[in-house]
Amino acid sequence: MTYNFLQANRPKLGDIVVAFALLSRLSLPFKPDYTRGAEAAWAYPLVGAAIGAIGMGLGGAALGLDLPLSVAGLITLAALILSSGAMHEDGLSDVADGFWGGWSVEDRLNIMKDSHVGVYGVIALTLSLLLRASLIITVLPQAPLAVIAIAALSRAPMVVLMRLLPNPRAKGLSHSIGTPSNVTTGGAVILACLITLGLIGPLSGVFVIGVAALAAFGLGLLAKVKIGGQTGDVLGASQQITEIVALAAIAAIL
Numbered sequence: 001m002t003y004n005f006l007q008a009n010r011p012k013l014g015d016i017v018v019a020f021a022l023l024s025r026l027s028l029p030f031k032p033d034y035t036r037g038a039e040a041a042w043a044y045p046l047v048g049a050a051i052g053a054i055g056m057g058l059g060g061a062a063l064g065l066d067l068p069l070s071v072a073g074l075i076t077l078a079a080l081i082l083s084s085g086a087m088h089e090d091g092l093s094d095v096a097d098g099f100w101g102g103w104s105v106e107d108r109l110n111i112m113k114d115s116h117v118g119v120y121g122v123i124a125l126t127l128s129l130l131l132r133a134s135l136i137i138t139v140l141p142q143a144p145l146a147v148i149a150i151a152a153l154s155r156a157p158m159v160v161l162m163r164l165l166p167n168p169r170a171k172g173l174s175h176s177i178g179t180p181s182n183v184t185t186g187g188a189v190i191l192a193c194l195i196t197l198g199l200i201g202p203l204s205g206v207f208v209i210g211v212a213a214l215a216a217f218g219l220g221l222l223a224k225v226k227i228g229g230q231t232g233d234v235l236g237a238s239q240q241i242t243e244i245v246a247l248a249a250i251a252a253i254l
Helices: 002-009 014-023 039-064 069-084 087-101 105-113 119-139 145-153 156-164 173-177 182-200 202-227 232-253
Strands: none
Touching (some): 087 105, 105 202, 145 182, 145 202, 156 182, 202 232
């Protein structure tokens, strides 16, 4: 039985295609096998690394053309957002509206499902964009590889929350994907940590990983209290929050 479990949950090359299809607007010339949606989550950090590489590459090119640092930073941020389809930003705004705009679990879930953006969502998005732009402008010229590392690292908490928290909805993207196994969750965490440690060094890497883990843990507790678990919006918000915190940690080190 153990052998069969490991065979069903072991990483497969096709999982990378599924992960890219779910988390990005970067099309690959292969048809995704969405039946492995949950078990493909180990590859989320790889999608983040690819998105981060695009952002770093375009930002670095802007610096190479002697464009102002502020312009290079905004180009990097725009690339990160466009490559992911702004889905994580959407999740952050929905979580802000729902968590602070509703008085009950049902109210909060309904608000989060609403396509309209409220004042809490606008404020959250504005602060997120300002913070990320400012931090990228600080980090990009001194530690450009950190952009890739943090983009990869910030996708790992999504998998952990999918594993540890129940989904309070009976439908939706997060519900349809399912719950990743311990093997998949551990694979995502290990992969994200290896990328981070490899690109920004062991000492800085451990600090950044620790700070990001604390931020994800805090959001997980808040989500449990507010709505009883996680949704796709909560997962997107976890990416945004851990990215901001990790960028701030790198900026503090620099």
